[in-house]
Amino acid sequence: FHHVNMASEGTVSVNEGSKGEEAAARRARVIRSLSIASAFNCTSWFMMIPARPAMVALFQDDPAFVGSTLASMTSGASLFEFLLTPFLGAFSDKVGRRPVLLGAAIVCAVARLVTFAAGDISLRAVVLANWVDRCLSGSAFPLFLTTAFAAVTDLYKESGDASVITELQTKVHSIIGASLVIAPTLGALVMARAKHPKWTALLASTLSVGHFAYMYHAIEETAPGLSGNSREVPPAAAAAAVAAAPGTKGSPLSFLEYFKISGSVAGLMTAFLLHSLPVEMHDMRMTLSRTVLKFTDAQTAQMLSFLGIGTLCGGIIAQRSMDRLGAAGHNIAASLSYIAAQLCWAFAAGPGMINLSGLFFMLGGSSSLPTKTSLVTAILAARPGMQGGEIAGALANLTGVTKVIMPQVYARLFARYGQRGPFIFAALSIALGAAAYSCVSPDTKQKAAEPPQAHATKKD
Numbered sequence: 411f412h413h414v415n416m417a418s419e420g421t422v423s424v425n426e427g428s429k430g431e432e433a434a435a436r437r438a439r440v441i442r443s444l445s446i447a448s449a450f451n452c453t454s455w456f457m458m459i460p461a462r463p464a465m466v467a468l469f470q471d472d473p474a475f476v477g478s479t480l481a482s483m484t485s486g487a488s489l490f491e492f493l494l495t496p497f498l499g500a501f502s503d504k505v506g507r508r509p510v511l512l513g514a515a516i517v518c519a520v521a522r523l524v525t526f527a528a529g530d531i532s533l534r535a536v537v538l539a540n541w542v543d544r545c546l547s548g549s550a551f552p553l554f555l556t557t558a559f560a561a562v563t564d565l566y567k568e569s570g571d572a573s574v575i576t577e578l579q580t581k582v583h584s585i586i587g588a589s590l591v592i593a594p595t596l597g598a599l600v601m602a603r604a605k606h607p608k609w610t611a612l613l614a615s616t617l618s619v620g621h622f623a624y625m626y627h628a629i630e631e632t633a634p635g636l637s638g639n640s641r642e643v644p645p646a647a648a649a650a651a652v653a654a655a656p657g658t659k660g661s662p663l664s665f666l667e668y669f670k671i672s673g674s675v676a677g678l679m680t681a682f683l684l685h686s687l688p689v690e691m692h693d694m695r696m697t698l699s700r701t702v703l704k705f706t707d708a709q710t711a712q713m714l715s716f717l718g719i720g721t722l723c724g725g726i727i728a729q730r731s732m733d734r735l736g737a738a739g740h741n742i743a744a745s746l747s748y749i750a751a752q753l754c755w756a757f758a759a760g761p762g763m764i765n766l767s768g769l770f771f772m773l774g775g776s777s778s779l780p781t782k783t784s785l786v787t788a789i790l791a792a793r794p795g796m797q798g799g800e801i802a803g804a805l806a807n808l809t810g811v812t813k814v815i816m817p818q819v820y821a822r823l824f825a826r827y828g829q830r831g832p833f834i835f836a837a838l839s840i841a842l843g844a845a846a847y848s849c850v851s852p853d854t855k856q857k858a859a860e861p862p863q864a865h866a867t868k869k870d
Contacts, residue, residue, distance in 0.1 A: 487548030499803020529608025587721025684843030748774025
């Protein structure tokens with residue numbers, strides 16, 4: 411009996427070891443495929459930055475008209491995204507992550523193809539096509555990132571290892587930075603060579619087709635109950651189930667319910683909201699650099715390159731910072747760096763301070779990453795039954811509120827208090843967000859958190 415028991419224990423340990431290796435290999439595959447797909451997604455999106463104003467300017471080159479048209483597109487896309495993202499996040503819990511990710515790529519490909527086709531017709535056709543593209547692709551682009559975040563939340567629920575959430579966030583952070591440096595330049599080069607901005611739209615559409623093809627072959631299903639495509643849920647039935655769900659699940663304001671889950675979750679939601687307030691300052695920075703600092707085109711390009719390089723390096727630096735300092739330590743260091751970046755803008759008199767802000771942004775741009783990771787683990791500890799798509803959609807809309815409201819707030823602060831107003835406000839919000847996080851979140855130092863299922867077992 412002793413020998414039999416020893417043999418069975420050895421078999422169990424071998425099985426557990428092989429399962430652990432299998433889980434680690436699957437995690438690596440999912441992270442790798444989502445990272446590569448993110449590169450496709452970001453490149454096809456950011457390369458349209460120089461093309462949109464150029465397409466409108468071909469028919470109407472009045473700067474005020476071009477500016478107001480693009481601003482209305484941005485506002486419309488933000489509202490469209492705000493209304494759809496939570497619903498589609500919860501929808502991915504029913505039909506799986508793969509169909510939603512693939513659908514987002516198809517939408518981008520078709521919308522940009524329509525933009526290409528309308529490029530020579532008329533001003534009305536160009537504006538309408540870009541409106542449709544900006545709203546549909548402008549929702550599909552962040553929907554991909556939201557669904558990818560839901561996928562790593564699924565992996566966390568399986569393993570209880572919160573580092574998988576941080577790993578994807580830091581990789582995507584770097585990919586966005588690389589895309590900001592490369593994609594607009596690529597789009598501008600295509601415009602210059604082809605003598606028409608519509609060809610940039612065609613290349614972006616082609617990249618979205620490549621994005622779809624890659625994901626079709628490489629992306630694994632991670633949604634609970636759907637892994638390995640073990641069962642199919644008709645999309646119409648899934649949409650009806652989400653729409654009929656009790657409470658605010660899938661609604662644009664579903665994130666408000668999260669403030670009621672527990673005191674710690676409410677504190678982390680507040681910290682995440684405060685960290686999100688400075689996110690939509692791109693228009694403010696462009697306005698200040700053009701009107702007050704009188705930047706030339708070359709200086710503007712240099713500023714955007716510094717911002718992109720800072721974001722690219724920031725993902726790598728953030729991972730190492732959290733490994734060394736832990737979540738709480740990184741929160742303080744990154745927040746101080748982010749505050750310094752805002753103050754550089756507040757007191758800048760020329761390009762020197764602006765470029766310095768790019769260096770501070772390398773670490774500062776990742777200040778909210780530990781907050782988001784801690785928020786997901788706290789939500790699932792309190793409500794183990796919640797699904798990744800529902801959570802990811804709600805958190806995306808918490809940030810989405812700031813995208814809709816804050817550009818107007820910053821414009822009013824700029825009009826009333828001048829250069830320093832919006833950036834000092836942003837610095838204060840970062841400081842308050844860092845303080846809120848420090849009050850409610852323990853320093854996990856990226857250790858594996860206890861799986862949500864374990865919490866449920868203890869309560870039972």
